Amino acid sequence: MLQNQIKKAYFYASIYAKIMKWTAKIIKHRGERRIAVTFEKTPWNIDKMRDFPGSAWSNSLKVWHLPASPDNLRIFNLQTEFTPQRLEVERFRQWLRSRRYSENTVRTYCEALMTFLKFFGDMPTSDMTDDDVVYFNNEYVLKNKFSASYQNQVVNAIKLYFQTIENRKIDIGKIHRPKNPKNLPNVLSKSEIKEILSCQANIKHRAMLSMIYSCGLRRSELLALKPQDINADRQVVLIRQAKGRKDRIAPLSPKILTLLREYYRYYRPEIYLFEGRTPGEPYDARSLSEVLRVAVTKAGIDKPVTLHWLRHSYATHLLESGTDLRYIQEILGHNSSRTTEIYTHVSTRSIQMVKSPFDDL
Template identity: 40%
Template sequence: MIGIKFSPDRLIQSLIKGLPNPKWSKQHNMAYILNTKDNLGIIFITFKGVVWINYNRFLTNKPINTNNDEVDVEWFRKRKTVPDYRLCPEDYLLKLELKKYANSTVRTYVGFFEMFINHYKEKELNTINESDIRAFLQKLIHRKVSNSYLNQAINAIKFYYEVVLGMPNRFYEIERPRKESKLPIVISKEEILSIINNTNNIKHKCIVELLYGSGLRRSELLNLKLNDVDSKRMLLRVESSKGNKDRQTLLSKTSLSHLRLYFAEYRPQVYLFEGRNGKKYSGASVLKIVKIAAEKAKIRVRVTPHVLRHSFATHLLESGTDLRQIQVLLGHGSSKTTEIYTHVATNTFESIKNPLD
């Protein structure tokens, strides 16, 4: 059953009578109705704008991610800020810490939420309503920010009211921008080889080869450890990738031979690619390596690590690899995500005769 406990109030009592078959429990001193998904929705609609409803107990809790790097929120607490700058509430930081969000997510959420609360510096957080949030989002739209930027702002705000304060669906009807459908940027195999040949050293060469030859995301490449390379089975183990999922992907013979040369020269200790201090290599460095090599190779489009991943998937599809196998190699949760490559693969169009010809 769904128990409804409240302070005496005629309006609430009247609204409860309009719920499906409400009853009164003398034992628990509260009203109650049958616990169904539809009834939870009816309660939300009935009391929206009238009272706060806490029905977290009826919602499935997501498991805490235990595989992320140690969450670092201490620097947010100790940083120096300008006078009159409104800081992120301590309970917001604590919830991010307890849920073990990725450090990149923590920085994003704190940044956006502080931007939001400093926009309403004179208002108490619990007095901010949906109209205020829409006005803030409208300001961002007028700045012509991207849809991704806008969605991140919404997520950071929702996190405070819905996760920190436990007010489910607080901004249920806040409009999100329509999802963009952009085709991935893909370059040819010849251009890939030209980029690899224009890298500065064996370390940079291995980085580019793995991004393309194994279809890795930049973060996945940075998290690779020495024992993730399986030279006997010619596979690469990718742990705790996007969505906290493990997978295995291809390891090319070319990459393996170059990795052995790289290891003999650089002697990494823990991570496959390490910086000067022995810690994980930086994402900015990887981006710079790809960018400089692409410029030397005179590639006309802007090449990023993700362009290499897109090219890996598209070239596999063009060579006849099954879409389901590509989905597994990329670590996509849905086949719909992988299907985007059918829109750019050349073999999709080869069988179609051009009407001009």
């Protein structure tokens, strides 16, 4: 019943858009293809725009925009901008979002599927078989020496696409699935962390990097924080709907609370705890990575430090200070203790207790 009501509202909204001669064009917003719609901003028009599923207003672009779905493209006569491959990718994108996959997963899977479909040109997906996937794996992925993790991502995306959109299975057993290399996490010393943070004259930059290290946050988790997620009384931060669609809490040190209060008094963010130049919009992820790069250079550290190194360093330093591995797992939001146990291989607490036989010579 509800689905019929949605379809009916969508139908009348699309008819109204044609009658009132709304104009539209394809845009890229936050790395995603969207349809920007221009019309007279009357209350009636805005109500009709809101009837379109997925419609949203962009403060930065000052325009209403819609998902670039095949239906929306046809309504606004924009379907010619999409190749058959892109239309398949859009169908897949809509399915992934309807199942509430994270935007990172949606983007990764859709890019992988597009690469696969482009490789075969105009071949209809209905004609593709297991052998075609094996051929793609050998002639594109392996020939170009892409990483094992990329190879697995592509295979996972292709498998899911054929199971859901094409409603048939691909025999993954025929495709080589490499094991990801077991690399140890990169860890900085406490003195190196201190040098990086002390190089920050800008209080916003210092607060962002300090939060990642002091709470073991992922970049996306930091940028999604809102002021109300900081609980000063309980000295914890609430990390909402992080990886795996899970909420969790992490402890806040008194020093980071003092820094956050100072930052908040100066910047007064509107929606997100850390906002960019546009009020109400989260800080740009690439800009944050650049902030760290500049700080590492100023600190004179000759290492390819990334934001995730700060998270790895936090976990390792906790372990070295005697924190139980189970608590570290909860703070970091790991599903499995085996993921957290990797930090035991880089912790120097136990290694330093081992006496080398060289000392007895």
